[in-house]
Amino acid sequence: AVPPFNAQPTLGALFIGVLISCFLFGIVTLQTYLYYRKFPEDRARLKIMVAFVCVFELAHCICVCHAAYYMVIIGYGNPSFLLRSPNTLSLAIIFSGIIGPIVQVFFAERVRIVSEGNLIIPIFCWTLSSLRLTLSLIAAGKGLEMTNLAQFQAKWEWLLTAVLSIGVAVDLVIAASLCYYLTKRKAQSMER
Known part of the structure; x- marks a missing residue:
């Protein structure tokens, strides 16, 4: 018989990490919005850096959400998906x-x-x-x-x-x- 699969240490940790990542991305987005509102006179170089960091944080968030979706939804019921x-x-x-x-x-x-x-x-x-x-x-x-x-x-x-x-x-x-x-x-x- 196949031993029962315990998703808690793997998928549970992944899920919590993705939730925290998305929450922190929300904070970054809010901080970016407030920055552009409060400091419209800052140098263009600094504004570009802030935009760059925010866009890359968005891309990072999308990537970790996709990875979680792949492992949890696409690989549902198939623990071997955790090896890939x-x-x-x-x-x-x-x-x-x-x-x-x-x-x-x-x-x-x-x-x-x-x-x-x-x-x-x-x-x-x-x-x-x-x-x-x-x-x-x-x-x-x-x-x-x-x-x-x-x-x-x-x-x-x-x-x-x-x-x-x-x-x-x-x-x-x-x-x-x-x-x-x-x-x-x-x-x-x-x-x-």
């Missing part, structure tokens, strides 16, 4: 791999400005963000070549872990740097 991954999952990695470094480079530039020209931290962040982008594109390429999700995970899990770890590391360095330099500036302005 739709190409849209790899496309989602590409979109995410582009969005993250763009935002990190922007905030690393803010660190440079707030630190009054200190280049050490921004160059460190720019370098790691470039590495993250490169590794994301490699991971997506390997994902498009794969035929079995379990084999892909066994062979390339380290790559996905590296991409995510680099993203977290850069985010933490940027957040800590901004906190430090903004607190330092506030203390200096209070002395005056």
Whole structure:
């Protein structure tokens, strides 16, 4: 007899992840709308970057929704569908791999400005963000070549872990740097 299939650890996690992704995309959309409404005089370059990030977030959301639909609806009742991954999952990695470094480079530039020209931290962040982008594109390429999700995970899990770890590391360095330099500036302005 075939053992019963427990969808909770696989499809349940996928479903929750897609819901959270769609919710966060809604927040990005609202923030984009409010940005264009409140700051119509901002430089065109900044407006284009915001639009680019929003459009790529939309594409990412569409890709993860399609991947979930493929695995849950098209593959309904067929657990072997979980061994295959739709190409849209790899496309989602590409979109995410582009969005993250763009935002990190922007905030690393803010660190440079707030630190009054200190280049050490921004160059460190720019370098790691470039590495993250490169590794994301490699991971997506390997994902498009794969035929079995379990084999892909066994062979390339380290790559996905590296991409995510680099993203977290850069985010933490940027957040800590901004906190430090903004607190330092506030203390200096209070002395005056």
